[in-house]
Amino acid sequence: xxxxxxxxxxxxxxxxxxxxxxxxxxxxxxxxxxxxxxxxxxxxxxxxxxxxxxxxxxxxxxxxxxxxxxxxxxxxxxxxxxxxxxxxxxxxxxxxxxxxxxxxxxxxxxxxxxxxxxxxxxxxxxxxxxxxxxxxxxxxxxxxxxxxxxxxxxxxxxxxxxxxxxxxxxxxxxxxxxxxxxxxxxxxxxxxxxxxxxxxxxxxxxxxxxxxxxxxxxxxxxxxxxxxxxxxxxxxxxxxxxxxxxxxxxxxxxxxxxxxxxxxxxxxxxxxxxxxxxxxxxxxxxxxxxxxxxxxxxxxxxxxxxxxxxxxxxxxxxxxxxxxxxxxxxxxxxxxxxxxxxxxxxxxxxxxxxxxxxxxxxxxxxxxxxxxxxxxxxxxxxxx
Amino acid sequence: xxxxxxxxxxxxxxxxxxxxxxxxxxxxxxxxxxxxxxxxxxxxxxxxxxxxxxxxxxxxxxxxxxxxxxxxxxxxxxxxxxxxxxxxxxxxxxxxxxxxxxxxxxxxxxxxxxxxxxxxxxxxxxxxx
Numbered sequence: 001x002x003x004x005x006x007x008x009x010x011x012x013x014x015x016x017x018x019x020x021x022x023x024x025x026x027x028x029x030x031x032x033x034x035x036x037x038x039x040x041x042x043x044x045x046x047x048x049x050x051x052x053x054x055x056x057x058x059x060x061x062x063x064x065x066x067x068x069x070x071x072x073x074x075x076x077x078x079x080x081x082x083x084x085x086x087x088x089x090x091x092x093x094x095x096x097x098x099x100x101x102x103x104x105x106x107x108x109x110x111x112x113x114x115x116x117x118x119x120x121x122x123x124x125x126x127x128x129x130x131x132x133x134x135x136x137x138x139x140x141x142x143x144x145x146x147x148x149x150x151x152x153x154x155x156x157x158x159x160x161x162x163x164x165x166x167x168x169x170x171x172x173x174x175x176x177x178x179x180x181x182x183x184x185x186x187x188x189x190x191x192x193x194x195x196x197x198x199x200x201x202x203x204x205x206x207x208x209x210x211x212x213x214x215x216x217x218x219x220x221x222x223x224x225x226x227x228x229x230x231x232x233x234x235x236x237x238x239x240x241x242x243x244x245x246x247x248x249x250x251x252x253x254x255x256x257x258x259x260x261x262x263x264x265x266x267x268x269x270x271x272x273x274x275x276x277x278x279x280x281x282x283x284x285x286x287x288x289x290x291x292x293x294x295x296x297x298x299x300x301x302x303x304x305x306x307x308x309x310x311x312x313x314x315x316x317x318x319x320x321x322x323x324x325x326x327x328x329x330x331x332x333x334x335x336x337x338x339x340x341x342x343x344x345x346x347x348x349x350x351x352x353x354x355x356x357x358x359x360x361x362x363x364x365x366x367x368x369x370x371x372x373x374x375x376x377x378x379x380x381x382x383x384x
Numbered sequence: 385x386x387x388x389x390x391x392x393x394x395x396x397x398x399x400x401x402x403x404x405x406x407x408x409x410x411x412x413x414x415x416x417x418x419x420x421x422x423x424x425x426x427x428x429x430x431x432x433x434x435x436x437x438x439x440x441x442x443x444x445x446x447x448x449x450x451x452x453x454x455x456x457x458x459x460x461x462x463x464x465x466x467x468x469x470x471x472x473x474x475x476x477x478x479x480x481x482x483x484x485x486x487x488x489x490x491x492x493x494x495x496x497x498x499x500x501x502x503x504x505x506x507x508x509x510x511x512x513x
Contacts, residue, residue: 136497246471
């Protein structure tokens with residue numbers, strides 16, 4: 001069990017960098033720095049206050065060094081853990097530990113990517129795996145396709161149910177002025193789109209955009225002294241399953257089945273009490289898997305759970321309200337942007353897509369090929 | 385004696401040697417559990433795992449038809465070998481849609497791309513390949 005304090009730290013700044021397609025020659029660190037500047041401005045803190053720095057991107061191996069230099073920050077505590085798209089949830093958990101241990105007091109977590117500008121192949125070249133690469137899978141897509149096939153086979157999950165995830169994401173995106181996709185999408189369009197790795201078409205896959213974001217994290221005590229509406233970190237859990245898809249023990253069960261219960265136990269909440277849920281939608285199968293693994297529904301029932309417009313705007317379950325990686329923005333390691341959306345929802349700053357009376361949010365990050373799983377529970381001040 | 389106390393051959397090097405002889409090599413933990421990919425350390429015991437050669441027979445665990453640009457779609461699969469380990473490979477077939485979860489397959493060896501060594505590639509059991 002964690003000894004970290006539920007609600008011990010709070011987010012006092014959360015901002016996106018520019019998104020979509022940024023000007024030529026913009027660097028990932030430009031975007032990190034831009035987002036850090038915006039997030040600090042919200043909090044009323046300055047770069048001089050920052051003594052903890054957390055950063056990751058696929059394009060810069062030593063991102064925390066590059067960002068510290070760029071911003072002129074000399075952090076006492078830093079962490080560049082890179083476990084893919086869930087890295088920033090892990091950074092938040094580690095920042096919580098560092099702040100409570102007195103190792104730093106103002107932690108900044110940052111992400112930036114220019115994968116649309118420079119191409120995905122250039123932004124995140126895949127490591128050679130002697131036992132997979134020669135067979136030429138399209139990674140990560142083929143890995144998620146294999147998991148999808150197992151889920152369909154074992155639980156009768158349908159092509160239409162998968163498409164519902166993409167259609168709902170698009171409907172949410174149409175309410176988000178920052179979303180990349182601006183046109184409506186139908187189930188038939190998803191299923192009839194260009195096949196990448198069966199059964200997944202290009203519309204089952206996340207976008208390829210530029211983008212980034214940043215969070216500012218301080219102790220709850222410090223947060224109360226700032227002129228902001230803090231969003232408290234009630235719980236978090238981290239877990240790693242495997243690295244390559246060949247070594248995933250059960251292709252229908254992710255390590256979210258460990259990270260989720262850890263996060264919920266620390267927060268003292270259960271899935272049915274959550275107002276806004278953000279689940280990393282790298283592919284249409286992933287929210288279905290995470291709904292099951294986090295305990296929103298039983299294993300195998302995720303397809304039925306997302307059906308009938310339930311997760312679309314106006315439905316009974318607020319999921320991926322920014323339009324997600326499928327329709328809003330996906331620079332490659334989306335977890336940061338999921339957390340920013342959760343914070344915006346709990347601050348009442350989500351505009352036309354605002355969920356009413358949102359006090360409790362879950363954000364779940366996924367990295368690699370269903371490999372690393374990190375869950376965070378956020379709450380507003382009344383939850384303390 | 386070499387100052388390296390480890391084997392004179394890497395796990396992948398030995399795997400490839402077996403491939404060149406038409407053998408699909410894998411390893412076993414001390415408990416007898418099949419282990420793949422080959423390693424220097426057995427996750428169960430921390431010791432060196434034992435090497436073994438598979439019958440090459442197995443069943444498709446999961447399958448996807450991959451549409452790479454400028455290439456005919458091909459069948460990529462995770463194969464459960466009868467000895468109890470799983471690996472990624474391809475299933476060579478003229479009818480990709482006929483390959484499903486549970487399809488019985490048998491290993492063969494060929495180079496998948498130019499310049500590559502012969503690697504395990506599967507075909508439907510009983511088919512000519």
